Structure formats: C-alpha cells, structure tokens
Amino acid sequence: MRLLVLGASGGCGRCLVRLAADRGHDVTAIVRPGTRFEAPGDVRVRRMEILEGEGLGEAVCGHDGVASCLGLRRKHPLNPWSRVVSPCDLTSEVARSLVSMLSGAGVRGSRPRLIAISAAGVAESEASLAAPVRWLIRRSNIGISYADLGRMESILGGSDIDWMVVRPVTLVNRASASDRSCVVDRYGLMDRISRIDVAQWMIRALESSDPPGSRKQMIGWKRGR
Numbered sequence: 407m408r409l410l411v412l413g414a415s416g417g418c419g420r421c422l423v424r425l426a427a428d429r430g431h432d433v434t435a436i437v438r439p440g441t442r443f444e445a446p447g448d449v450r451v452r453r454m455e456i457l458e459g460e461g462l463g464e465a466v467c468g469h470d471g472v473a474s475c476l477g478l479r480r481k482h483p484l485n486p487w488s489r490v491v492s493p494c495d496l497t498s499e500v501a502r503s504l505v506s507m508l509s510g511a512g513v514r515g516s517r518p519r520l521i522a523i524s525a526a527g528v529a530e531s532e533a534s535l536a537a538p539v540r541w542l543i544r545r546s547n548i549g550i551s552y553a554d555l556g557r558m559e560s561i562l563g564g565s566d567i568d569w570m571v572v573r574p575v576t577l578v579n580r581a582s583a584s585d586r587s588c589v590v591d592r593y594g595l596m597d598r599i600s601r602i603d604v605a606q607w608m609i610r611a612l613e614s615s616d617p618p619g620s621r622k623q624m625i626g627w628k629r630g631r
C-alpha cells in the first residue's frame with residue numbers, strides 16, 4: 407500500500423510509520439519543517455505546514471491510504487491544564503481539506519481510505535465516560551482537543567469518502583505491540599492502550615479489504631490482565 411501519514415512525528419505517528427515500513431508498505435511521512443524526525447529505512451519525508459498552501463493536496467495524490475495521527479499539542483503535554491500551542495481547529499481543518507481533496511476529482515485513480523485518530527468519549531461516545539474522566543475533559547484543556555476531534559468526526563461523517571476513526575482511551579508508550587487491543591464500550595479512569603497498539607490497529611484497518619464493521623471504533627486494552 408502507498409501510505410501517507412499525517413502527524414508522523416507524534417507518538418502514534420512514529421509508531422505507525424515504523425510498523426508500516428516494517429510491513430513493506432511504501433510510506434510517505436508528512437512532518438512540519440522545524441520538527442526533528444528521523445525516518446526509518448525507505449520512508450519518504452515531506453516537510454510542510456499542513457494547513458498552508460497546496461502541499462497536502464499534492465502529497466495525497468498517488469496514495470492508497472491516509473493515516474492521520476495529528477493532535478493538538480499542549481505546552482506541557484502531561485499537564486491537562488497547560489496551554490494549547492497548536493491551532494484549536496487543527497484536526498477539523500485538515501479533515502475539511504482531506505474531504506474536499508478525496509471526494510473531488512483531485513485524486514487520480516481509486517480513492518484512498520482515510521483513518522484518523524480521535525479519542526474515546528468524543529461526540530456520542532461521551533456517554534461511555536466514567537464520571538472522573540468526563541470531569542477532567544470538561545474542566546481542562548483536553549476539552550479543546552475533544553471539541554476539535556468532534557468537529558473532525560462530524561466533517562468526515564458528512565462526507566462520501568471512505569473514512570474511519572479510532573477512539574483510543576488513555577495512551578501510554580510501549581516498545582512493542584501487544585495482543586491486548588480490543589473494541590471497548592466504556593472509558594474508565596484506569597483504562598489504557600499503547601500508542602503502538604493504536605498504530606497497529608490503524609494499519610490493519612487500512613490493509614483490510616472489508617468495509618469496517620463500524621466507522622468509529624473505541625479501543626483499549628482488554629481488562630483483567
């Protein structure tokens with residue numbers, strides 16, 4: 407698969423680029439001009455400001471799959487109340503651009519499948535949040551990300567492109583993928599999934615020729631281990 411990865415320099419993005427390259431996919435990583443990024447193996451890197459100019463449209467052409475691992479950055483990532491330093495409409499504006507590129511005549515040949523990272527508890531999945539998680543999202547700057555991801559989902563949902571979102575619970579770092587990922591129906595305070603497992607889930611969804619069972623999949627680690 408010729409795969410385009412947005413947010414390739416982030417936690418999930420780096421995992422996805424590495425796993426996809428290891429699986430023999432032809433990967434192009436989109437990275438901001440000033441961000442440090444060492445591409446594994448044969449991965450192509452295109453540097454651009456994703457919300458500016460025609461670069462994204464040109465980059466999308468010729469790909470079979472697009473994986474968006476974008477997310478709003480906070481000045482201090484571990485502090486939920488820390489200032490958001492990315493545009494507050496980053497993922498929704500990128501979704502808007504992608505929908506217009508992928509649904510229009512701009513893409514040659516077959517239309518690529520798009521998979522994007524959202525978050526457990528976004529939009530109607532808010533009902534699955536445990537009370538402390540809902541409190542944290544509403545009261546901290548995590549809510550800014552959730553609002554943007556909600557708009558992203560609604561833009562994708564109103565489009566006719568081949569799209570999917572994964573809605574992970576709290577992300578942690580692990581060196582290798584596990585066999586613990588599954589679709590979950592609630593998001594408790596202690597629920598976790600690793601970035602590499604999210605990346606693996608996304609690659610499998612892109613590789614699958616079947617239409618997804620659900621376009622919005624809330625994922626976490628199996629409980630009880």
Ligand SMILES: NC(=O)c1ccc[n+]([C@@H]2O[C@H](COP(=O)([O-])OP(=O)(O)OC[C@H]3O[C@@H](n4cnc5c(N)ncnc54)[C@H](OP(=O)(O)O)[C@@H]3O)[C@@H](O)[C@H]2O)c1
Pocket residue numbers: 412413414415416417418419437438441455456457475476477478479492493496523524525526551573574575576577578601
């Ligand atoms: N943290 C959690 O527990 C959690 C839980 C559920 C869902 N999520 C969601 O999962 C997604 C991925 O998480 P992650 O931890 O892998 O994210 P991350 O490490 O913060 O990576 C964010 C990516 O977005 C890019 N980005 C940010 N601002 C940008 C801008 N203005 N222009 C272009 N690119 C920009 C970053 O590029 P640079 O490297 O250049 O900054 C980076 O590649 C996010 O959407 C997050 O909201 C997170």
